[in-house]
Amino acid sequence: MKPSLEVKIHNLVLKNPVMTASGTFGYGPEFEDFFDPSTLGGIFVKGTTGKLRQGNPYPRMAETPMGMLNAVGLQNKGVDGFINDIYPRIKHYHTNLIVNVSGSTIEEYIEVAEKINSLDHVPAIELNISCPNVKEGGMAFGTSCPSAAAVTRAVREVYQKTLIVKLSPNVTSIAEIAQAVEGEGADAVSVINTLLGMAINAETRRPVLSTVTGGLSGPAIKPVALRMVWQTANAIKIPVIGLGGIMTASDAIEFILAGATAVQVGTANFIDPAVCPKIIEGIEDYLIRHGIDNIKSLISGLNIN
Amino acid sequence: MRKFIHDFHVVENRDLNPGHFVLTLKPDVELTPIFPGQFTEVRVDGSANTFLRRPLSIHDVDYKANTVTLLVQKKGDGTNRLASMKYGETVNLVYPLGNCFHIGSSGERALLVGGGCGVAPLLYLGKVLAKSGIHVTTLMGARTEEYIMEAELYKRYGELLITTEDGKAGTKGYVIHHEIWRERNFSFDRVYTCGPDPMMKAVARLAARHHVPCEVSLEQTMACGVGACLCCVVETNEGNKCTCTDGPVFDPNNLINWL
Known part of the structure; x- marks a missing residue:
């Protein structure tokens, strides 16, 4: 018998625990040549702000050992652009469409959340309080308990569906931030966003990125992400969605063992645009190989002793 | 146009000069149609410091032999690893990516201007132009005589002019x-x-002075190659555009600070 890969994040039923991370999968159509996005557990679409944003100047990316830095800076068409131009093209997907909601002010988060709330085929939002690449807002909200709590509380008041908060790893205690947003009614947390880093060109003695610093992603951050998922899952009752450098099914299983209910695949989509179906298949193979009939029994299954 | 991920085998790896080499690659399946100016994202296995794919121009396509050819500059660990590939080794490509050069109408006269490794996409362009009845002149700029690359091949499709420093x-x-x-x-x-x-x-400025249309093929630092990561942007009159999907071929009139 085939094992069950189905998991639940609050009210969301995921056919499998594999979703794509915001900013790494576009809106879905970009990958339709490689596989059917409806096979995913969910799609976190690109960070969406109140107004259209051009993002940061080029260069925005630097390759690093086993990873990359980006400083895209939330380039997007704005919430109205998403609703009018993009949503009609993706709302037919048979998967959970989750909009990553970003902003510079609490008012902007509220505006975007309210508008997304009216979309029938978007059952959840991911509150991005952890973008390291914007001057105002973004990570500033996610690096202290009072501000993380304040923005979560404000959005919770206007948004009735599943509210996920994406946490920053650039903090002393991610567990405390997770507890703060849980206390304000968050339904789940995504752990982690990118780690703040930088790259220098020794020859020119200049920074590689136009913004000097950027967000590090890829396998380079996986051990940090795993540790933070484990610490967070031990500190809160709401589900944790794990991400950070997942390239293979084994990586995904490790996050689930550490306490994640589901995972997001990000940078790996750039290396292999068809990686997600392979990860889903690999998870199923793992369950069969270990005689496990339901993936839920694997969550927080880390055997410390 | 549909994009594919295929494994290709190295059919030939030929050094042109100390800085450049030509890789001829053949997939097990039939090549999908490729247009001049398009590129491929090549996964580099066996290079510890190479994480992302390398975006490389399509230099030539031979449908009869079912091969694509890449003219590559040795720039770092990734391209040096590709330079060391032997006959029969496997390399994974995502292709064909990006838009393409516009092909004019028969009888037109086209000037193809390439500098350094930038001559790479102009061979296949010249081939397709010549096949369409367009008179091709290629102007190739090289650092020194040693860096004039594949002159005989370019001459097959029209006149070849050369400058060296x-x-x-x-x-x-x-x-x-x-x-x-x-x-x-x-x-x-x-x-x-x-x-x-x-x-x-x-x-582009010279072309504008002569009042003829011009197309430029850009190279920008790139991650995904499919328009998802938004890293390879270029400033245009319509805001930031992705070199990988809106380009790599652009009309310089649409690029900010180009003319």
Whole structure:
């Protein structure tokens, strides 16, 4: 018998625990040549702000050992652009469409959340309080308990569906931030966003990125992400969605063992645009190989002793 | 146009000079149609410091032999690993990516201007143009005689003009110094160019001065190649555009600070 890969994040039923991370999968159509996005557990679409944003100047990316830095800076068409131009093209997907909601002010988060709330085929939002690449807002909200709590509380008041908060790893205690947003009614947390880093060109003695610093992603951050998922899952009752450098099914299983209910695949989509179906298949193979009939029994299954 | 992820086998790996090599690759399946100016994202296995795929121009396509050819500059660990690939080794490609050069109508005269490794996409372009009945002139700028690459192949599709910085071969100077740009010599309907940005900007300005359309093929630091990561942007009159999906071929009139 085939094992069950189905998991639940609050009210969301995921056919499998594999979703794509915001900013790494576009809106879905970009990958339709490689596989059917409806096979995913969910799609976190690109960070969406109140107004259209051009993002940061080029260069925005630097390759690093086993990873990359980006400083895209939330380039997007704005919430109205998403609703009018993009949503009609993706709302037919048979998967959970989750909009990553970003902003510079609490008012902007509220505006975007309210508008997304009216979309029938978007059952959840991911509150991005952890973008390291914007001057105002973004990570500033996610690096202290009072501000993380304040923005979560404000959005919770206007948004009735599943509210996920994406946490920053650039903090002393991610567990405390997770507890703060849980206390304000968050339904789940995504752990982690990118780690703040930088790259220098020794020859020119200049920074590689136009913004000097950027967000590090890829396998380079996986051990940090795993540790933070484990610490967070031990500190809160709401589900944790794990991400950070997942390239293979084994990586995904490790996050689930550490306490994640589901995972997001990000940078790996750039290396292999068809990686997600392979990860889903690999998870199923793992369950069969270990005689496990339901993936839920694997969550927080880390055997410390 | 549908994109594919295929494994290709190395059919030939040929050094052109100390800095460049040509890789001929063959997939097990039939090649999908590829248009001049398009590129591929090549996964580099066996290089510890190479994480992302390498975006590389399609240099030539041979449907009969079912091969694609890449002309590559050795720039770092990734391209050096590709340079060491042996016959029969496997390399994974995502292709064909990006838009393509516009092909004019039969009887037109086209000037193809390439600098350094930027000549790479112009061979396949010349081939397709010539097949469409367009008169092809290729202007190739090389550092020295040693860096003139595959001159005989370019000559198959039309006239080949050369500039070198020391003047030991062809005209002395950069491509923009060639006499073909003089008013009395210039008789082209369209200009295509690929190479370093300053060269392409100068070429685009010369084309504008001659009142002919010009297309430039850009190279930007890139991750995904499919329009998802938004890293390879270029500033245009319509805001930031992705080099990988809106380009790599652009009309310089639409690029900010180009003309």
